Amino acid sequence: MLPSIFHKAANIISIIEEHHYEAYFVGGCVRDYIIGRPIHDVDIASSAFPSEIQAIFPKVIPVGIEHGTVIVRYEQESFEVTTYRTEGTYTDHRRPDEVHFVRDIKEDLKRRDFTMNAIAMDANGKVLDPFGGREDIAGRRIQTVGDAADRFKEDALRIIRALRFSSQLGFSIEVNTKEAMKSCRALIDKLAVERLTVELEKLCAGAYFSKAVEYIFELELYHHLPIFKDTPLLLKEIEPVASLAPVFAFVELNSESITAADCTKAYKCSNQLKQQANTLVDAYHRYKENGIDAWFVYQLPRKQWDFFIYLVKQTDKKIIDIEVFYSIRKKLPILSKKELCVNGYDLMKWFPERPKGKWIKQQLDAIEYQIVTSKLANEKSKIKDWIQWNLPVQD
Ligand SMILES: Nc1ccn([C@@H]2O[C@H](COP(=O)(O)OP(=O)(O)OP(=O)(O)O)[C@@H](O)[C@H]2O)c(=O)n1
Numbered sequence: 525m526l527p528s529i530f531h532k533a534a535n536i537i538s539i540i541e542e543h544h545y546e547a548y549f550v551g552g553c554v555r556d557y558i559i560g561r562p563i564h565d566v567d568i569a570s571s572a573f574p575s576e577i578q579a580i581f582p583k584v585i586p587v588g589i590e591h592g593t594v595i596v597r598y599e600q601e602s603f604e605v606t607t608y609r610t611e612g613t614y615t616d617h618r619r620p621d622e623v624h625f626v627r628d629i630k631e632d633l634k635r636r637d638f639t640m641n642a643i644a645m646d647a648n649g650k651v652l653d654p655f656g657g658r659e660d661i662a663g664r665r666i667q668t669v670g671d672a673a674d675r676f677k678e679d680a681l682r683i684i685r686a687l688r689f690s691s692q693l694g695f696s697i698e699v700n701t702k703e704a705m706k707s708c709r710a711l712i713d714k715l716a717v718e719r720l721t722v723e724l725e726k727l728c729a730g731a732y733f734s735k736a737v738e739y740i741f742e743l744e745l746y747h748h749l750p751i752f753k754d755t756p757l758l759l760k761e762i763e764p765v766a767s768l769a770p771v772f773a774f775v776e777l778n779s780e781s782i783t784a785a786d787c788t789k790a791y792k793c794s795n796q797l798k799q800q801a802n803t804l805v806d807a808y809h810r811y812k813e814n815g816i817d818a819w820f821v822y823q824l825p826r827k828q829w830d831f832f833i834y835l836v837k838q839t840d841k842k843i844i845d846i847e848v849f850y851s852i853r854k855k856l857p858i859l860s861k862k863e864l865c866v867n868g869y870d871l872m873k874w875f876p877e878r879p880k881g882k883w884i885k886q887q888l889d890a891i892e893y894q895i896v897t898s899k900l901a902n903e904k905s906k907i908k909d910w911i912q913w914n915l916p917v918q919d
């Protein structure tokens with residue numbers, strides 16, 4: 525019996541089969557199922573062309589129809605179905621110049637990156653494994669399908685993917701695959717950096733990151749990793765962590781002149797990640813100055829606590845117990861500005877002669893600080909009294 529994550533998708537496969545086409549589970553879900561790792565999403569490959577899938581299911585979203593990918597909506601859920609295809613070369617090292625739809629699953633599996641990722645499984649769990657993927661999984665080996673240099677020239681991101689899988693799974697890289705990673709490494713520079721970033725985040729999160737770092741040095745791949753090419757030894761100090769924000773904060777705190785902002789710019793990260801990295805760096809400096817007090821815990825978002833603790837462990841070799849955060853937080857008078865019992869309108873009412881301006885925010889910030897640090901009670905009358913003695917400066 526397949527794990528439940530496959531059940532609904534198996535219905536899609538059965539429906540496609542009823543229409544006399546083939547369909548299989550492919551890619552990461554089959555690999556992770558065989559390894560016994562958690563499966564996060566299920567991909568389906570089919571001999572049916574996108575238009576044929578559209579004719580079978582009432583609700584199909586053509587997300588990447590030119591590459592053969594559609595989303596089938598089925599019982600309120602989405603399933604990605606991709607037509608069997610072969611790919612031409614990636615002249616721009618971003619996406620294939622052309623894809624050809626084919627009717628033979630083996631042709632589709634042949635264009636995939638590693639043997640463990642080139643296994644198909646039908647709705648009953650029967651496996652199709654023409655390139656020895658299961659044997660490589662059993663031997664804990666990462667090996668390309670067919671000629672390694674060809675696979676990497678088609679898409680150099682696969683070089684980083686090999687590292688990422690090694691980091692996640694602890695597998696070794698087969699020798700021919702490894703040599704081709706080295707000989708093709710300059711192609712990494714041509715990749716769209718956003719694709720690299722996605723893999724870098726998974727790479728840094730892998731439990732066996734240090735194993736991947738050994739490959740990065742053995743094959744001299746760091747020359748092709750933005751930021752780390754300038755400070756490669758830092759890679760050896762990084763412990764696995766689930767986000768690039770603490771990694772980039774660590775780089776800022778432990779390199780001569782590289783800032784977290786340089787990192788997020790080089791890897792074209794989202795504004796959210798940029799902000800998180802900066803928050804962590806600021807938090808670290810405040811922690812060095814004042815330690816962990818009420819104001820500190822109040823300001824650091826709960827989601828960042830683990831990353832902050834990681835950063836201090838990495839940078840100072842010091843372990844902070846997360847309980848410190850919880851016990852301080854429990855005693856905080858408020859958890860956010862919204863809980864203040866005064867707002868800008870109150871201030872304007874109390875100082876009717878003052879025009880609106882920056883002073884309102886400044887004053888609310890000052891009140892917030894007084895309350896969080898228990899110097900002032902969160903009561904309107906008390907705040908009003910306090911403010912008489914701490915008159916806001918004029919803009
Ligand atoms: N550069 C790439 C990217 C992907 N693939 C193929 O497409 C599948 C799905 O790709 P993706 O979802 O990016 O990776 P997964 O292997 O599924 O890994 P994850 O579990 O992290 O999603 C891979 O298994 C592999 O067969 C490939 O051949 N070459």
Ligand SMILES: [Mg+2]
Pocket residue numbers: 551552553565
């Ligand atoms: Mg996947």
